[in-house]
Amino acid sequence: MxxxxxxxxxxxxxxxxxxxxxxxxxxxxxxxxxxxxxxxxxxxxxxxxxxxxxxxxxxxxxxxxxxxxxxxxxxxxxSPGIDRPLRTPRDYERFVGEVVELTLRAPIGSAGAGLAAPARRKFRGVLQRGQAPGAWQLELLPPESPRPGKVGARKAPPAAETVQVLGFTLDEVREARLAPVVDFSGRRTRGSAQPQQ
CATH class of the missing domain: 3.30.300.70 (RimP-like superfamily, N-terminal)
Incomplete structure (x- = not known):
């Protein structure tokens, strides 16, 4: 009912x-x-x-x-707000190129996956289409650099970063939602580096 x-x-x-x-x-x-x-x-x-x-x-x-x-x-x-959930394949298509927070049903270990943390379920990255039909990818974002005044802020810059990519299907996802990216310098269009006037 x-x-x-x-x-x-x-x-x-x-x-x-x-x-x-x-x-x-x-x-x-x-x-x-x-x-x-x-x-x-x-x-x-x-x-x-x-x-x-x-x-x-x-x-x-x-x-x-x-x-x-x-x-x-x-x-x-x-309204869905800035942390809108992604539930359907159409939602994933709609938000390709956006930053997403993803929680998998089963944890992924570091062996063979090239991921830093063993038994990890939660990931944050840029959503992309996968190579095969029904496959998706998350280009994982590096950990945020420390803000000035914080411990580690004056360390040498890291070596060139390699992009880590997590491949997944929608059956493997427990929850996915847009990751709030707040920019107080002005609204930006997708892919734009300058605030809108």
Whole structure:
């Protein structure tokens, strides 16, 4: 029965022109939905969910949930935010080239993989398509260099870095989400080195 109302919610959201990213139901009766605009690879600028979008979907879903007889105390509709989860193959296609935090279902040891830490599940890097169909890669980011004033800040610069790449399929992923990259010097376009004016 629960699956049926979730399908109805997803159909309602899609019928309004949005994409249902996530549904979370808490024990206290809170029903939290995350919506986004569907991805259009031909659209040059991304669209962002506004408060008006959330209010519009909330009003429609209140009616739908009442008709479906769904028991809940409070409905909250929001946008995915800067740490948006990646769940479908289309999400991965959409965010190729972006920094992603990835948690695997099973740990990967260092033997043969060229990775620094044994039994590691969590990785952070730039998402890329793999060579084979259904395969993905994460170009692992080096550990962050210490900030000035921190221990190790005056050490000699490291030798040329080799890029470590983690290959994976979606079946191996427990959780993936965009890694928040906050830049207070101004909004930058993808791949741009200069802030937008």
């Amino acid at each position: 629960a699956n049926q109302w979730q399908q109805t919610v997803a159909q309602t959201v899609a019928g309004m022109g949005y994409e249902l990213v996530d549904v979370e139901r808490s024990a206290g009766g809170m029903l939290r939905l995350t919506i986004d605009w569907p991805w259009d690879p031909d659209q040059p600028q991304p669209r962002f969910i506004t408060v008006d979008d959330c209010e519009r979907v909330t009003r429609q879903l209140q009616y739908v949930l009442e008709v479906e007889g769904v028991d809940y105390r409070r409905l909250e509709v929001g």
